[in-house]
Amino acid sequence: MVDRFISEFGSLEKDDFRTLRGVEEGMKTRDWVPVGDVSIFSGLPVDEVEYRLSRLGGLDLVVRRSMDQVRFRLDFGGYDVLALNVLVSRGVVDSLGGELGVGKEAEVRSALMGGSEVVLKFHREGKVNFRGIRRSRDYLGDREHFSKLYIAKLAAEREYRFLKRLYGEARVPEPYSWNRHLIAMEKLKGNELSRVTLENDPEFVLDLILDEVEKTFKLGVVHGDLSEYNIIIAEDELKIIDWPQAVETDHQLATKYLKRDIKNVVKYFKKKYKIDRNPEEIFKSIVNQK
Ligand SMILES: Nc1ncnc2c1ncn2[C@@H]1O[C@H](COP(=O)(O)OP(=O)(O)OP(=O)(O)O)[C@@H](O)[C@H]1O
Numbered sequence: 263m264v265d266r267f268i269s270e271f272g273s274l275e276k277d278d279f280r281t282l283r284g285v286e287e288g289m290k291t292r293d294w295v296p297v298g299d300v301s302i303f304s305g306l307p308v309d310e311v312e313y314r315l316s317r318l319g320g321l322d323l324v325v326r327r328s329m330d331q332v333r334f335r336l337d338f339g340g341y342d343v344l345a346l347n348v349l350v351s352r353g354v355v356d357s358l359g360g361e362l363g364v365g366k367e368a369e370v371r372s373a374l375m376g377g378s379e380v381v382l383k384f385h386r387e388g389k390v391n392f393r394g395i396r397r398s399r400d401y402l403g404d405r406e407h408f409s410k411l412y413i414a415k416l417a418a419e420r421e422y423r424f425l426k427r428l429y430g431e432a433r434v435p436e437p438y439s440w441n442r443h444l445i446a447m448e449k450l451k452g453n454e455l456s457r458v459t460l461e462n463d464p465e466f467v468l469d470l471i472l473d474e475v476e477k478t479f480k481l482g483v484v485h486g487d488l489s490e491y492n493i494i495i496a497e498d499e500l501k502i503i504d505w506p507q508a509v510e511t512d513h514q515l516a517t518k519y520l521k522r523d524i525k526n527v528v529k530y531f532k533k534k535y536k537i538d539r540n541p542e543e544i545f546k547s548i549v550n551q552k
């Protein structure tokens with residue numbers, strides 16, 4: 263999906279971005295933004311905004327609806343180019359590469375900066391099951407109005423914050439920059455644990471993972487979605503990715519998440535490598551050592 267919007271990126275002008283930001287600003291208080299509001303928030307005259315909006319609509323960067331009056335909103339396409347524009351202007355990325363993973367919660371792709379690889383993670387939380395998220399995610403606070411874009415932005419912010427906090431102490435990719443729902447981070451070598459078969463000493467790898475769980479717990483963080491899909495293994499390195507749902511150890515869900523993280527990993531190594539470990543004992547030893 264990013265491909266389509268990114269291909270338009272080069273053709274966008276300064277006033278297109280101003281218009282997109284005007285729609286974004288209007289969406290802080292309503293789902294659909296009238297043209298007059300876009301004009302006020304962007305600082306552009308109404309006729310210029312009308313021209314820009316119809317152009318951006320043609321590129322699928324804004325969505326138009328005729329209600330009592332014509333109104334607009336941003337979708338992920340427009341949000342993607344706004345975020346990307348900021349990272350380009352910060353000098354974090356200068357060209358885009360291929361796709362690394364597309365799923366429900368994120369679109370991950372490689373990019374280049376001065377010849378070296380960077381990973382761009384476009385968060386997509388809120389795209390599916392918006393209502394479920396609305397009910398369950400405590401990070402929305404008591405704000406009354408929010409769009410799915412806002413939910414994705416909060417998820418990216420959280421992930422970036424946890425990566426920043428852990429990087430240098432735990433085995434996580436280095437976070438470079440963050441804007442809106444987009445994070446730029448280190449491109450890791452290797453593959454998801456689920457896709458490799460550990461030929462020698464899988465037990466050593468299991469211990470490495472459990473050491474990481476313990477270390478991050480000591481640093482005050484629980485991952486909350488640990489599994490063979492969020493562990494990246496290279497020949498000489500292991501990293502844990504995908505941190506937006508992480509919680510502090512004093513969070514009400516921390517115990518539940520920690521137990522589940524340990525269980526997921528232990529279960530996977532039992533099934534695939536016939537290694538028998540007791541998740542309950544591991545949990546106790548981690549919690550008691552803190
Ligand atoms: N820093 C990175 N370096 C290399 N590959 C990465 C990196 N981050 C993510 N990936 C790849 O992209 C995939 C998805 O990333 P991640 O797990 O962070 O997102 P997700 O929320 O699980 O997304 P989805 O719902 O699409 O699975 C990963 O499983 C991995 O293959």
Ligand SMILES: [Mg+2]
Pocket residue numbers: 491492504
């Ligand atoms: Mg993942």
